[in-house]
Amino acid sequence: MTSPLLEVSGLRTVFHDLRGSWPAVNGVDLVVQPGEIVGLVGESGSGKSVTGFSLVQLIDPPGEIVSGDVKFKGEDLRQASEERMRRLRGDRIAMIFQDPLMTLNPVLSIGEQMCEAILEHRVMSRKNAMREAAQALSRVGISSPEARLEQFPHEFSGGMRQRVAIATALLNSPDLIIADEPTTALDVTIQSQILFEVQKLSRETGTAVLWITHDLAVVAELADRVAVMYAGRIIETGTVDDVLDRPRHPYTLGLLGSSASTVNPGERLRQISGAAPSIDARPSGCPFRPRCERALPVCAEIDPAPEHDRGHSYCCHNPIPEGPVP
Amino acid sequence: MIAYVLQRLIQSILVLLAVSIVVFLAVYGIGDPIELLVPPQVSAAERAAMIRRLGLDLPVVQQYLMFLGNALKGDLGRSFVHGVPAVELILARLPATFELVLLAMSVAAAVGVPLGLLAGLNPESRSSRAIMAGTVLGFSLPSFWKGMMLVLLFSVALGWLPTAGRGETVSVLGIQTSLLTLDGLKHLILPALNLAIPNMALMIRLVAAGTSEAMSQDYVKYARAKGVRRKRIVGRHVLRNILVPVVTVAGMEFGSLVAFSTITETVFAWPGMGKLLIDSIYQLDRPVVVAYVLLATFLFVAVNFLVDILYAALDPRVKLIGEMA
Numbered sequence: 096m097t098s099p100l101l102e103v104s105g106l107r108t109v110f111h112d113l114r115g116s117w118p119a120v121n122g123v124d125l126v127v128q129p130g131e132i133v134g135l136v137g138e139s140g141s142g143k144s145v146t147g148f149s150l151v152q153l154i155d156p157p158g159e160i161v162s163g164d165v166k167f168k169g170e171d172l173r174q175a176s177e178e179r180m181r182r183l184r185g186d187r188i189a190m191i192f193q194d195p196l197m198t199l200n201p202v203l204s205i206g207e208q209m210c211e212a213i214l215e216h217r218v219m220s221r222k223n224a225m226r227e228a229a230q231a232l233s234r235v236g237i238s239s240p241e242a243r244l245e246q247f248p249h250e251f252s253g254g255m256r257q258r259v260a261i262a263t264a265l266l267n268s269p270d271l272i273i274a275d276e277p278t279t280a281l282d283v284t285i286q287s288q289i290l291f292e293v294q295k296l297s298r299e300t301g302t303a304v305l306w307i308t309h310d311l312a313v314v315a316e317l318a319d320r321v322a323v324m325y326a327g328r329i330i331e332t333g334t335v336d337d338v339l340d341r342p343r344h345p346y347t348l349g350l351l352g353s354s355a356s357t358v359n360p361g362e363r364l365r366q367i368s369g370a371a372p373s374i375d376a377r378p379s380g381c382p383f384r385p386r387c388e389r390a391l392p393v394c395a396e397i398d399p400a401p402e403h404d405r406g407h408s409y410c411c412h413n414p415i416p417e418g419p420v421p
Numbered sequence: 422m423i424a425y426v427l428q429r430l431i432q433s434i435l436v437l438l439a440v441s442i443v444v445f446l447a448v449y450g451i452g453d454p455i456e457l458l459v460p461p462q463v464s465a466a467e468r469a470a471m472i473r474r475l476g477l478d479l480p481v482v483q484q485y486l487m488f489l490g491n492a493l494k495g496d497l498g499r500s501f502v503h504g505v506p507a508v509e510l511i512l513a514r515l516p517a518t519f520e521l522v523l524l525a526m527s528v529a530a531a532v533g534v535p536l537g538l539l540a541g542l543n544p545e546s547r548s549s550r551a552i553m554a555g556t557v558l559g560f561s562l563p564s565f566w567k568g569m570m571l572v573l574l575f576s577v578a579l580g581w582l583p584t585a586g587r588g589e590t591v592s593v594l595g596i597q598t599s600l601l602t603l604d605g606l607k608h609l610i611l612p613a614l615n616l617a618i619p620n621m622a623l624m625i626r627l628v629a630a631g632t633s634e635a636m637s638q639d640y641v642k643y644a645r646a647k648g649v650r651r652k653r654i655v656g657r658h659v660l661r662n663i664l665v666p667v668v669t670v671a672g673m674e675f676g677s678l679v680a681f682s683t684i685t686e687t688v689f690a691w692p693g694m695g696k697l698l699i700d701s702i703y704q705l706d707r708p709v710v711v712a713y714v715l716l717a718t719f720l721f722v723a724v725n726f727l728v729d730i731l732y733a734a735l736d737p738r739v740k741l742i743g744e745m746a
């Protein structure tokens with residue numbers, strides 16, 4: 096097996112307020128292999144976005160990364176200087192943000208905003224940078240890219256802006272792209288176009304992708320492996336087939352069950368009862384226990400450690416027996 | 422764009438008309454200039470002749486219409502006191518005021534923008550708090566007092582700078598300026614500083630508020646995620662966004678300083694337009710006051726128009742479109 100591109104272990108990111116420190120990310124372990132697409136799935140508030148930003152050390156006060164290792168190509172990013180991180184960001188690790196309407200600077204041209212991603216990392220003339228930017232735009236399916244580079248964000252639709260963000264992420268042929276719910280703000284047809292393109296580009300360029308989303312259908316379509324997050328930790332991870340077809344953690348099963356496609360027309364939509372615990376009110380033991388139908392007395396006492404089963408791992412005292420989903 | 426300019430032009434004419442009525446009536450109400458203009462020993466006949474010559478015997482409406490008729494021909498009246506056209510009198514004083522204001526605004530921007538950035542980037546730091554506390558002082562000290570204190574400190578106590586007047590001037594393209602002589606510059610420093618301080622405070626506040634807001638925006642975080650250096654994030658991403666409000670306020674302040682730097686010009690005996698206005702009001706020199714206010718209005722209208730055009734240059738989302746178009 097090749098050495099992993101990204102290896103995260105025991106990552107803990109807390110947010111401080113006057114009453115104390117609250118862990119948004121609470122001991123995350125995650126591995127991304129070169130060229131692979133990993134889906135990081137969870138509800139709102141599960142800590143998936145904070146995980147993404149923690150990987151590139153973009154956590155601002157009152158947030159703080161307090162412990163854990165983030166190894167990128169063997170380099171410990173938590174020990175890296177701010178200048179070293181700046182050199183990695185946008186060059187080896189690119190990011191795509193959730194809301195394309197907010198992430199592009201409204202008063203700078205698209206060309207300038209793309210070029211700076213190149214020129215901050217490589218010595219190159221502005222003209223050549225513009226040419227590369229135009230190539231990247233046409234790669235994500237934007238026509239007449241030279242003219243588009245002269246334009247400003249408000250002249251682009253949401254879907255087009257997200258394509259610009261993807262093109263920008265591709266500019267320096269990064270090893271890893273962290274995409275934080277990049278299709279959430281877009282409508283479904285645009286979403287599937289973008290998923291298709293990201294998958295294609297990842298295959299072509301050998302770029303690994305960490306795709307953060309709340310949408311299991313997206314993961315099923317796009318990813319090679321999936322990690323399910325709940326209350327700041329990864330509670331189940333494995334290949335897409337393993338996790339989505341043979342989930343072992345009751346939460347994953349609940350997520351699968353609440354997808355609208357599993358319900359017959361006219362029937363009530365299913366949902367997991369209760370709500371995810373807020374950051375300052377996590378229960379003792381297993382954080383999912385209060386909502387879990389399979390909870391045992393031991394679940395309130397001891398937080399389950401991950402069980403490994405041939406690349407499929409889960410944190411549960413009473414996992415769902417093996418076999419296809421009923 | 423053409424529709425926009427036309428629309429603005431019509432608006433401007435209406436504004437000027439409204440202001441002319443208000444000012445004319447107000448000045449008419451202040452008092453009778455005859456008592457001040459005519460020496461007491463003059464005979465009644467001479468006095469009546471003078472009143473007739475100045476048109477002061479006519480009813481106010483007729484006086485206004487006469488004024489308006491002349492104004493349309495470009496004649497805003499003759500100064501009662503100096504006997505020369507009012508506009509000529511005012512424009513002769515314009516260069517002195519203009520160079521003073523130009524210097525003051527340049528200093529305000531050159532000091533205010535960097536300090537504002539500094540305060541906005543690290544709002545919690547000790548130096549930022551000191552800067553922000555300083556702005557409160559800059560706003561609230563009255564101009565005449567501050568002017569006198571500057572004179573006391575730099576002229577009387579330290580003896581570095583002259584107390585009043587314009588100093589030596591040279592003529593450039595027929596315009597007298599103090600900016601190009603050492604003596605002139607020495608005379609400029611204190612009045613310019615006096616005008617600059619409140620504007621500096623305003624700029625600092627504006628830039629600091631804009632910066633701290635812009636720094637929390639997603640586009641800044643995104644730029645960081647692209648690996649953009651902090652210098653560029655502040656200098657390009659943030660500064661470009663806060664320039665729009667800064668330009669607005671700077672434009673408005675520029676207009677108001679040119680028109681109404683009366684207090685500073687009085688304190689420093691600076692022979693500019695503001696000093697002329699004060700003197701004319703004391704002497705009830707009606708045509709000069711009316712012409713002055715109309716010129717000031719015109720200046721404001723013009724500056725605002727310029728600022729709007731600058732907006733379109735700074736913010737790509739702004740399009741100059743007339744409402745009728």
